[in-house]
Amino acid sequence: MANKNMKKLKLEDIAKKLNLSKATISRAVNPQTRDLIKKDTLIKIDKFIKKYNYVPNRSAQMLSTQKSNTIGLLIQFDPDVFLSGYMIDLLAGVVDELRKTNYDLKIIPIDVAKDSCDMDNIFASNALDGMVVLNWRVYKDIAERLKTGLDKNIILINDYYKGIKANILYFDGQDSGYKATEYLINKGCRKIAHLKGSLGSYDVEGRLKGYNKALDVYKLKKDKNLVVTAHFDEKQAYQHVKTLLSKYKKIDGIFCSNDGMAISAIKALKDLGIKCPDQVKVIGCDGIKLGEHLTPSLTTVSGNLQKIGRLAVEKLLGILKESKNKKFNYIKEKYDTSIIERESV
Numbered sequence: 001m002a003n004k005n006m007k008k009l010k011l012e013d014i015a016k017k018l019n020l021s022k023a024t025i026s027r028a029v030n031p032q033t034r035d036l037i038k039k040d041t042l043i044k045i046d047k048f049i050k051k052y053n054y055v056p057n058r059s060a061q062m063l064s065t066q067k068s069n070t071i072g073l074l075i076q077f078d079p080d081v082f083l084s085g086y087m088i089d090l091l092a093g094v095v096d097e098l099r100k101t102n103y104d105l106k107i108i109p110i111d112v113a114k115d116s117c118d119m120d121n122i123f124a125s126n127a128l129d130g131m132v133v134l135n136w137r138v139y140k141d142i143a144e145r146l147k148t149g150l151d152k153n154i155i156l157i158n159d160y161y162k163g164i165k166a167n168i169l170y171f172d173g174q175d176s177g178y179k180a181t182e183y184l185i186n187k188g189c190r191k192i193a194h195l196k197g198s199l200g201s202y203d204v205e206g207r208l209k210g211y212n213k214a215l216d217v218y219k220l221k222k223d224k225n226l227v228v229t230a231h232f233d234e235k236q237a238y239q240h241v242k243t244l245l246s247k248y249k250k251i252d253g254i255f256c257s258n259d260g261m262a263i264s265a266i267k268a269l270k271d272l273g274i275k276c277p278d279q280v281k282v283i284g285c286d287g288i289k290l291g292e293h294l295t296p297s298l299t300t301v302s303g304n305l306q307k308i309g310r311l312a313v314e315k316l317l318g319i320l321k322e323s324k325n326k327k328f329n330y331i332k333e334k335y336d337t338s339i340i341e342r343e344s345v
Contacts, residue, residue, distance in 0.1 A: 072131040077109040085288030093309020171303035173203040177210020189253030193226040197257040237261035241268035259284035281345040296343030
């Protein structure tokens with residue numbers, strides 16, 4: 001019978017009891033890294049954690065099958081994360097695809113200021129077979145692993161850069177920025193402001209490049225004062241729009257780096273007594289479902305977030321089914337975006 005006082009052991013405790021490193025224990029309970037451990041060491045670890053009931057029932061089965069049938073979705077912790085249209089739409093796609101399988105989903109919110117971002121620990125403590133990662137730039141461990149190549153059972157979404165050593169599904173940020181700005185220009189806008197997202201994002205910088213490229217192609221004057229960083233924060237976006245319109249009365253178009261900021265931009269215009277789209281046109285980026293229910297409904301550049309959520313699961317499960325001995329090439333797939341024409345432009 002297992003000792004009840006031992007049930008809450010941590011990896012560090014097991015490592016100390018067996019005179020092994022924490023990393024060794026971590027790899028032993030991760031189905032994707034177990035084969036890196038010597039057979040006799042693995043037997044000793046398995047015997048110990050079974051004896052003291054350290055691993056939950058689902059993961060105990062994993063020890064014999066080397067599978068947990070659980071996929072993780074790693075997200076940056078934010079109290080409002082599930083109020084985000086981006087997150088809701090992407091999650092809907094992930095769940096929809098997993099419904100067709102015998103896999104479970106575990107959502108793993110990480111506070112990068114407080115929580116460990118070590119991928120081995122995240123896999124081990126959550127008994128995961130694979131993981132889909134959003135906002136991967138904020139996790140130092142992922143950035144470090146990318147130098148030599150990210151684990152094959154992890155798929156990143158967006159923020160692609162040339163030469164990235166990882167599985168990644170993404171929309172072309174520069175293409176999205178160009179399409180959005182060009183659309184405003186073709187609708188008659190000549191003084192277009194741009195609300196950027198978070199600094200350091202490849203997608204955000206790509207959208208800015210696309211915005212600038214469209215202005216160059218159509219020979220419109222660029223004004224750095226019309227480009228402001230709102231960090232994907234809707235309150236900041238609202239204030240920036242009010243400030244911009246009070247200073248630059250001739251602004252007739254606003255391109256926002258995501259739909260959430262575009263929604264705030266429309267509200268700010270309304271509160272200023274400025275008619276959208278008659279006086280100022282607004283376009284967003286992402287294509288979240290909420291945008292179609294606004295007044296005016298939101299024109300946006302859409303890459304179909306639900307689709308990319310479904311594809312992330314499909315690709316990941318395909319990887320997990322492949323033989324470990326098969327030569328592996330990272331999946332890097334770009335998906336097209338298109339304008340969804342509604343009422344805000």
